[in-house]
Amino acid sequence: xxxxxxxNKWIKEGSKVLFLGCGSGEIxxxxxxxxxIRGFGIDIDEKKVYEAIADGLSVTQGNINTxxxxxxxxxxxxxIAHDIIQIMEKPAVTINQILELSxxxxxxFPNFGxxxxxxxxxxxxxxxxxxxxxYEWYDTPNIHLFTIKDFINFCRKEKIKxxxxxxxxxxxxRIPKALLPNLFSEFAYFLLKK
Amino acid sequence: xxxxxxxxxxxxxxxNYFNFAGPPDEIILSSGEKLGPIIVAYETYGELNKEKNxxxxxxxxxxxxAHAAGYNSPDETKPGWWDLMIGPGKPFDTDKYxxxxxxxxxxxxxxxxxxxxxxxxxxxxxxxxxxxTVKDMVVVQKKLLDHLGIDTLFCVAGGSMGGMLALxxxxxxxxxxxxxxxxxxxxxxxxxxxxxxxxxxxxxxxxPDWNNGNYYGKTxxxxxLSVARMIGHITYLSEESMHEKFGRNMISGKLAPSGAADFTxxxxxxSYLQYQGESFIKRFDANSYLYxxxxxxxxxxxxxxxxxADALKNVKAKCLVMSFTSDWxxxxxxxxxxxxxxxxxxIESTFxxxxxxxxxxxxxxxxxxxxxLFSGFLKSIREKV
Numbered sequence: 001x002x003x004x005x006x007x008n009k010w011i012k013e014g015s016k017v018l019f020l021g022c023g024s025g026e027i028x029x030x031x032x033x034x035x036x037i038r039g040f041g042i043d044i045d046e047k048k049v050y051e052a053i054a055d056g057l058s059v060t061q062g063n064i065n066t067x068x069x070x071x072x073x074x075x076x077x078x079x080i081a082h083d084i085i086q087i088m089e090k091p092a093v094t095i096n097q098i099l100e101l102s103x104x105x106x107x108x109f110p111n112f113g114x115x116x117x118x119x120x121x122x123x124x125x126x127x128x129x130x131x132x133x134x135y136e137w138y139d140t141p142n143i144h145l146f147t148i149k150d151f152i153n154f155c156r157k158e159k160i161k162x163x164x165x166x167x168x169x170x171x172x173x174r175i176p177k178a179l180l181p182n183l184f185s186e187f188a189y190f191l192l193k194k
Numbered sequence: 195x196x197x198x199x200x201x202x203x204x205x206x207x208x209x210n211y212f213n214f215a216g217p218p219d220e221i222i223l224s225s226g227e228k229l230g231p232i233i234v235a236y237e238t239y240g241e242l243n244k245e246k247n248x249x250x251x252x253x254x255x256x257x258x259x260a261h262a263a264g265y266n267s268p269d270e271t272k273p274g275w276w277d278l279m280i281g282p283g284k285p286f287d288t289d290k291y292x293x294x295x296x297x298x299x300x301x302x303x304x305x306x307x308x309x310x311x312x313x314x315x316x317x318x319x320x321x322x323x324x325x326x327t328v329k330d331m332v333v334v335q336k337k338l339l340d341h342l343g344i345d346t347l348f349c350v351a352g353g354s355m356g357g358m359l360a361l362x363x364x365x366x367x368x369x370x371x372x373x374x375x376x377x378x379x380x381x382x383x384x385x386x387x388x389x390x391x392x393x394x395x396x397x398x399x400x401x402p403d404w405n406n407g408n409y410y411g412k413t414x415x416x417x418x419l420s421v422a423r424m425i426g427h428i429t430y431l432s433e434e435s436m437h438e439k440f441g442r443n444m445i446s447g448k449l450a451p452s453g454a455a456d457f458t459x460x461x462x463x464x465s466y467l468q469y470q471g472e473s474f475i476k477r478f479d480a481n482s483y484l485y486x487x488x489x490x491x492x493x494x495x496x497x498x499x500x501x502x503a504d505a506l507k508n509v510k511a512k513c514l515v516m517s518f519t520s521d522w523x524x525x526x527x528x529x530x531x532x533x534x535x536x537x538x539x540x541i542e543s544t545f546x547x548x549x550x551x552x553x554x555x556x557x558x559x560x561x562x563x564x565x566x567l568f569s570g571f572l573k574s575i576r577e578k579v
Contacts, residue, residue, distance in 0.1 A: 038542075040542075046546060046547065046548070046549050049546050050546065050548075050563050050566070050567055053514070053544050053546060053567050053570055053571055054563075054566040054567050054569065054570035054571075055570055055574075056570045056571065056573050056574025056577060057544070057574070058512070058542050058543065058544045058574075059544055059545075059546075060533060060537075060543070060544065060545040060546075061545055061546040061547055062530075062545070062547075070533070070534040070537040070538060071537050071538075072538060072540070075537075075540060
């Protein structure tokens, strides 16, 4: 499950927020009404960008890495990379780039260590297909799949501070996720700072 | 076909004329020369509200005029040049906004230009008309607003040269406008754009009838001006749109019989361009074409600044920047440069490289997506924090 409520809780009212891969801007609009943010977005899909602009949002159409290059350091209070890092060509570069441009960064991603996925590989011997990862291996946009553990190790290596985490999936039961997040969470949210 | 009685048409409109800068109050141009008295032709649509904060200033392109919407007479067959966008319920909604469009100085559509009579000599200026810049054009439009008692703008908007004027407005009067629409435009011309204009100018001055700009009351340099227009017109279209419209279609449906070669009117595209040239000479002055193309070739918004970001540092307006995928005269990168400078300054901006096959002139095309985009942006201007 991908839940917006988790992001809402982390964002202070009135913040300046940049949303990567904002599409037609539904999440920006929702955050504008719940958190009174000043929302900005980048998306490469021209049709979605037209919709966003027609809805009155400040969106730039282009490649995320290129568009990010123009902003001065600490231009934003938050940059949100929601369900997108795994499709970036160079995730490490992008993550470090957005940590420079923003006070705080929110990264969310599907956890490849999730038990259903592991079991599928173990017993079926096939790349898993789930609600969150519905693609065939040959036409998936997800070119960098990783687990929660992988991501925590990455943050440690890059000296990125993890301010908060939240996990979803595996029903509403909290205890398995709290004890073994890497195994029992389908989707992960990280609040980061550098 | 549009009609004066259409819902959404502003209907019958009148061109007004503002006279000012009579001696000794001439304006000082960028060149240091004086110009005056000056006449500015302008049209307004909609009503100025009580707060005087609903004005949208529209800037026309190279060969445009003050007549942006509606009809000047019931017999007029075509409405103003941006009638698609201006009118009740249209993106520049005249039920909400007070829209102004004025003809630039140097032009020949009612405002003072080289074809106007110089009060000092009683004869048309011709080449004695001073060199003007995009900045001068904007200064004169500011005088018009002062005259109309307007000191704050809701939005400035323009495409092509009109976008350059809008950009210049933001730099000259950064506090004055809440929004800006910079469409198919650039902070300065590329060498390629200058080259095309240069060939156009060369064609005019090579016409013997041009006579050093002194042709008023005599035979006009129609041949030179029509070729200049033909070249210009090619740059406003795209390869794709020309191909769709004409392909390799022949006028007679087949090649000319041997021995009777036709070097000018064999392909449909040739006759189309010739028609464009011939209709242009009826409505435009050759000297104005020289002065205005020179002004836009000379235009560089970074003049006097360190770079583009420095030039735009005081801008307060929320900006929509737009290029068109098939526009090779003012390509995407030209707009992207402006967006980059806005971002560096933390100015709220929106950018899209709009998918269209109509080339540079795409902003004049009837397209629902474009209308929605303009409406949405205009609505969002007041929401900016």
